[in-house]
Amino acid sequence: MTVDDLWFLADEARQRAEQAYHRLRRSHADADYLEPVHTRRVSRPRFRTLASRVKSTGTPYGVHTVVRRRDDEILLVRHEGVDLWVLPGGGVDGDEGFTEAARRELAEEAGITADYGGLAMATRVDIRCDGHQTWGVMPVYRARADGAAELSVNDPDEEISAARWFRVSELPADTRDRDDLLSWYDHVAGD
Numbered sequence: 001m002t003v004d005d006l007w008f009l010a011d012e013a014r015q016r017a018e019q020a021y022h023r024l025r026r027s028h029a030d031a032d033y034l035e036p037v038h039t040r041r042v043s044r045p046r047f048r049t050l051a052s053r054v055k056s057t058g059t060p061y062g063v064h065t066v067v068r069r070r071d072d073e074i075l076l077v078r079h080e081g082v083d084l085w086v087l088p089g090g091g092v093d094g095d096e097g098f099t100e101a102a103r104r105e106l107a108e109e110a111g112i113t114a115d116y117g118g119l120a121m122a123t124r125v126d127i128r129c130d131g132h133q134t135w136g137v138m139p140v141y142r143a144r145a146d147g148a149a150e151l152s153v154n155d156p157d158e159e160i161s162a163a164r165w166f167r168v169s170e171l172p173a174d175t176r177d178r179d180d181l182l183s184w185y186d187h188v189a190g191d
Helices: 002-026 045-056 098-110 176-190
Strands: 037-040 062-069 073-079 084-086 115-129 132-144 160-167
Touching: 002 045, 002 115, 002 132, 062 098, 062 115, 073 098, 073 115, 084 132, 098 115, 098 132, 098 160, 115 176
Parallel strands: 037 115, 062 132
Antiparallel strands: 062 073, 073 084, 073 160, 115 132
């Protein structure tokens, strides 16, 4: 790809992100969700990969779910590719909707189903590389699971090695977007 091609890709991705973001806002107009913003500075090859994902789906990192059981536990999965505890989630396949993708990823990465209650966060991810920039939205849905739900990992990508419940007060230090999770939990405490 030439430099101009990368600029066009970033512009097309930005347009798709705006469409996805506005569709998400319209479909969750009554929801009370957070909108964190993160900036990722990446290499040229990674920028190309992320911008291509955004151009295709509107999201660079897919969709995720913050699952609670009882009132004080959140489900995290161990992602070996980034060596962090993360929310279950991943890419959107084909014509799959965001919620449908979130449910599928939860089943694959933790082996459970949950009762979805709407949007928890609509994270804006600004992606930058050299003089190029674009952005995408990362929807994070909220859900509740039965306290007796047994966890099992069946990740076809083999990136997830474990699924585990953590008390919110004891989230591991190596939890991706830990501050966002704690802010969200404080925001909804008592729901």
